[in-house]
Amino acid sequence: MIKNVPTGLAHVAIPAGDFTATVEFYKNLGFVPVVMHEFSCILENGSCRLEIYRRRVDEKPAGAIDHIALVSEDIDAAYKEIVAMGCEIVSKGIESNEMFAPKSNRFFLFLGPNNERIEFAQVSD
Numbered sequence: 235m236i237k238n239v240p241t242g243l244a245h246v247a248i249p250a251g252d253f254t255a256t257v258e259f260y261k262n263l264g265f266v267p268v269v270m271h272e273f274s275c276i277l278e279n280g281s282c283r284l285e286i287y288r289r290r291v292d293e294k295p296a297g298a299i300d301h302i303a304l305v306s307e308d309i310d311a312a313y314k315e316i317v318a319m320g321c322e323i324v325s326k327g328i329e330s331n332e333m334f335a336p337k338s339n340r341f342f343l344f345l346g347p348n349n350e351r352i353e354f355a356q357v358s359d
Contacts, residue, residue: 236319238312240304244355245276247300249289256286301343301351309340309356316344316354324351 250256257267257275265277265284274287285303306312313328325343341355 236312236315238306238308238315240354241307242281242305243283244303244305244353244357245283245285246302247285247287247353249298249300250286251289253286253288260284260286301353303341303353303355306354306356309342309354312354313342316342321345325353 248256253273253275257277260277261267263279265279265282267275268278269276274285277284277286287300309328317323321344323342323344325341328340328342330340339355339357341353343351343353346352
């Protein structure tokens with residue numbers, strides 16, 4: 235077992251065929267947009283967070299779960315442990331993006347035993 239275990243679910247990512255309709259659907263279920271971009275939206279309902287994004291035509295079908303993101307307290311240490319386990323890293327190492335601005339978001343993606351994509355994410359102020 236790795237030492238830097240996830241501490242919670244960060245989000246579930248869902249590619250949308252109709253981005254606007256998908257966001258509205260989840261808003262009707264009580265989710266509130268907390269970050270909105272032209273191509274993606276983060277919605278929250280209590281401790282549940284969804285990432286809805288415009289589906290890229292050549293990838294997974296609309297509605298397929300793209301990846302499961304888990305919270306990491308020490309992304310650098312977790313990355314080293316996952317690599318040592320022999321998991322295939324499918325991101326460009328540890329990456330960062332501005333989706334959670336003004337907070338910092340560092341993450342990496344790897345494949346689970348069934349080729350499911352798993353993200354470890356560390357969001358900080």
